[in-house]
Amino acid sequence: MSLRLRVLSPLAAVVALAGCAASPSRPPAAPNRIDDKAVDALYAKLDEASRGYEDALKMQSGGDPGADAALHKALDELLRSAAQCGATAGCEAQRFFSTFDRLLRLKDGGELAGEPAEQTLPDTQSDEDTAGEQSPVLQAMPQAQRTVTLLRGHKLSDLIAMNGPVKAALEEWLTQMRPNLMDAWVNYQYLRYRMWPEYRKADLPEALLFGILAKESGGKVHAMSRSGAAGPLQFMYATGLRFGLATVNGFDERFDPALAARANAAYIDEQLKALNDNLEFVLAAYNGGEGRMRRVAAANPDASFWDPKIYFTLSPETREYVPMVLAAAWLFLHPERYNLEFPKVDGEPGQIELAQPASLAELTVCLGQAGGMRDGWFRTLRNLNPALNPQVEQPAGTRLQVPKVLEAAYRQSCAAGPWQTLAADLHEAALPAPPPETQRPRTYVVRRGDTLSSIVRKLGCSNVQALAELNRLRAPHYALHPGQALHLPQCARN
Known part of the structure; x- marks a missing residue:
């Protein structure tokens, strides 16, 4: 021994x-x-x-x-x-x-006798438990993509304390949140080739990326919170700008999975340096803001996140967020320890060229459940082509990113034939227009206390970016004043 x-x-x-x-x-x-x-x-x-x-x-x-x-x-x-x-x-x-x-x-820290201080582990290093049992998740991954190091060579599993909150979070993921965990896993497998390389370049563990993604968005690239956080890793607009996520040709780069992963890795690296390499502090900063956590770290350089004097000063949301991310990361590494089996997903990337005009919605209909995808392909097609409106037809010759397993299915069911005809017919259906006297108002008068995010929630459609651009409001503050009349997109309602 x-x-x-x-x-x-x-x-x-x-x-x-x-x-x-x-x-x-x-x-x-x-x-x-x-x-x-x-x-x-x-x-x-x-x-x-x-x-x-x-x-x-x-x-x-x-x-x-x-x-x-x-x-x-x-x-x-x-x-x-x-x-x-x-x-x-x-x-x-x-x-x-x-x-x-x-x-x-x-x-x-690698100070045990006869063992040199660990630096970055080679990519072939796997995250094993003390009995040498290796996670089947890691076994299924290419050898060159098993980076599980964090904080100058420490294994991620050594940094996750199996305490009460983390155990409670494990139970939550394995019970009421189990469907969400499975959806996050499937979504991530198709996004993996876009997101994981950015983490690997930063020498950060893939399990941490999955944990954040599972908790933040479940792998839904177009997710947007009520507070305005957006994308698979839920960046606020100002924070996204700080890490290179801008709006380019009308597309919010927070929705780009590769760019979001790159920005997230840069954020994690920055905060590790500022927060004494304390992973829990970094996750708390990502959820609740780095200002407070930097003050805590400066005043308590050797403190544990779980110390009641620190833990109970944080918001309930942050106290719930940190263990949920750690628990999802732990399950990513060691599902077999919890009677958990993630579905096998062939996430190899592919590409199709449209033989005739089609929208992502039409492709979803004609592809059906090809490849055994029980819930259909709408989410995956949107995730892999985030800049496209799923209802807008793209011209023939457009190249779309798809899982490789769909290349043959597209040629068989969507390039031509009855399923393509059915999809096009459904998509062309027109909803009846309301009579003129019941047309929805096209302006909104700002009331005291309104923010652009709260207005968007009242409208029930559109988003902060679209409303801001229509009214030429500048980010990140989107200054409003009572009595101001905002022009609304056609679909908006009071």
């Missing part, structure tokens, strides 16, 4: 024995009798074990032959103290978890 594995086992036991320490919860109400001396004694043992562990790491880095025994002595003391804490009234088990979290990061 290697020294690394011998060290991991006692540390894992500390987490198991710590119990509630694995979850950032508020300290329970103090019982009537608290033995202050016993609690103080346990805290003293914790501090002593922590110092002993750090000293043992230094001894190992210097090649001291007694380091191994010192390390095990410190870990044994930590283990005994953690077990006693759970049975001692007034003892805050969170302290033991926070210490474990810090020691785990020290261990991940």
Whole structure:
């Protein structure tokens, strides 16, 4: 057994024995009798074990032959103290978890005896558990695309603490959110060739990309939140501009999966440098804004995201967001541990050239469920051709990005024949126009408190970008004033 594995086992036991320490919860109400001396004694043992562990790491880095025994002595003391804490009234088990979290990061720094500090792992390095079991998800991927490193060589799985919030998030993904997880997986497999290369260039783990995508949009490229965040990775307009996502020829580049992945990787890299390489802090910044998290990191350089003093100062949305992303990333790496089987998806990219004019909607009808796609191909066609309006016919000769499996299906069902005729007939159907007296108003008068996003929600169609362009409003503030009359797109309503 290697020294690394011998060290991991006692540390894992500390987490198991710590119990509630694995979850950032508020300290329970103090019982009537608290033995202050016993609690103080346990805290003293914790501090002593922590110092002993750090000293043992230094001894190992210097090649001291007694380091191994010192390390095990410190870990044994930590283990005994953690077990006693759970049975001692007034003892805050969170302290033991926070210490474990810090020691785990020290261990991940590559300071164990006989092991050089890890730098970037080679691409053939797979993310394995301590028993050497390899995820079938990674097995199915090309060897050259198994980059799972993060933070200067640390494995992503070493950075995901299996605490209460993450376990709760795992259960949510595996129960009520399971259909969303499966949809995100399928959508991502067809987008993978567009998005993953950008993460790989940044030496960021693919599992993290999937976790963010699953939580943010479920892999729906045209997703837009009520707050105005848009695209598969949900960039706000101003943040998108900061990372190169502009509006070009009327197309919002936040909807481009490759460009969005590139911007997201740049954001993650920037925030890792600013937030002490703390992954949870970075995810919290992505969800709730980096300003607050930078202040927290500056004031608490060694703090854990899960420390109640930090955890409970964040919004409920951010406290839910971070573990959900981490849990989705963990399931991406290790589905077999949770009786989870992702569907096999052939995401090899392909291309078709339209033999005659057709819209994405028409192609969806004539392709049907080709290739075993139970829910049809509308979402995938939109995701791979994000700049196209799905209802607008594209001229013959237009090249469209599609999964390779659809190339033959297009020639068989959509280039000509009865399914193509049916699709065209359905698409040409005209809805009856309302009589003149019931025509929807074509202007909207701004009221106090209105924002462009709230107006779009009231209208029920269009989007912020279209409304802003129609009224020549400048991003990112879209200045409005009460009484201002806005021109509305034809489909808009009050």
